[in-house]
Amino acid sequence: MFSDNRLRIRSELGGSIEVVCGSMFSGKTEELLRRLKRAQIAKLQVEIFKPKTDTRYDETAVVSHDLNSVQSTPVDHSSAILLYGSNAQVVGIDEAQFFDDELPDVCVKLANRGIRVIIAGLDMDFEGRPFGPIPALMAIADDVTKVHAVCMKCGNSALFSYRLVENKNQVMLGEKESYEPRCRVCFNLD
Template structure:
C-alpha cells in the first residue's frame, strides 16, 4: 500500500499520481479530503479542483456524502489545472470522470514537474463500464485505491452504482434518489449483464 509522503516541486523528490476510485457512496471524496488535510497539516501548499458541471453540493467546495468539505476551484477543462501556483506541491482532483480527455496528460505533466496528484472518481458508470478517462489515469498512477460501498440489497461489498431512475445518458448527476450501491450479484439481478 502507498505510504504518504510530502512531494516537493523540485528534483529532490519526484511527483506522483494517486487514484482513489470505486462506486458511488464508497468514500472516495472523504478519502481525498483526508489525504489533502494531511498534506495541509504538513504545511504543504495544496490546490483542489472539481469539474464546473458538478454542482450537487457546493460550487466552490468538494463535499463528501457525509458533508465534510474542503474549498476547491471549479474548472471547465483539465488544462486549467496546469495554471497552478509554482508553490503548489499537491493537487487534488475530485469527480475526475467528468473531466475532458486531456486529464491523463495533465496529471502526467503535473507529476513529471514534481507535483503529488491525487485523483478521485468513479471507475465505472451506471452500466458497469469503464468511465471516462479513469482507466487511463489508473494505468498511469503509482497507486490505485479501490474503495467499496455496502450493497443495499445484501450487505456485501458494492462495486457498482445502480441507477434507480429511467435515464440512459451516461452522466446523470444525482444522489440517493438516483443511485444505490450494489455488489456484482445484486447489480446483475436487475441491471444489464455485461
C-alpha cells in the same frame, strides 16, 4: 551513471499520481479529503479542483456525502489545472470521471514537475462500463486505491453504482434518490 542521476532527480522532485476510485457512496471523496488534510498538516501547498459541472452540494466546494468539505477551484477543462495548480506541491482532483480525456496528460505533466497528484472518481458508469479518463489514470498511476461501498440489497461489498431512475445518459448528477451501491450479483439481477 545516467540512470542513477535520473533516479536521484525523480526522488528529489517527488511527483506522483494517486487514484482513489470505486462506486458511488464508497468514500472516494472522504479519502481524497483525508489525504489532502494530511498534506496541509505537513504544511504543503495544496490546491483542489473539480469539474465546473459538479454542482450537487456546492458551486465551488468539494463536499463528501458525509458533508465534509473544502474549497476548490471549479474548472471547465483539465488544462486549466496546469495554470491554477502551478504553485502547488499537492493537487487534488475530485469527480475526475467528468473531466475531458486530456486529464491523464495533465496529471503526468504535474507529476513530472514534482507535484503529488491525488485523483478521486468513479471507475465505472451506471452500466458497469469504464468511465471517462479514470481507466487511463489508473494505468499511469503510481498507486491505485479501490474503495467499496456496502450493497444496499444484500450487505456485501459493492463496486457498482446502480441507477434507480430511468435515464440512459451516461452523465446524470444525483444522490441517494438516483443511485445505490450494489455488489456484482445484485447489480446484475435487475
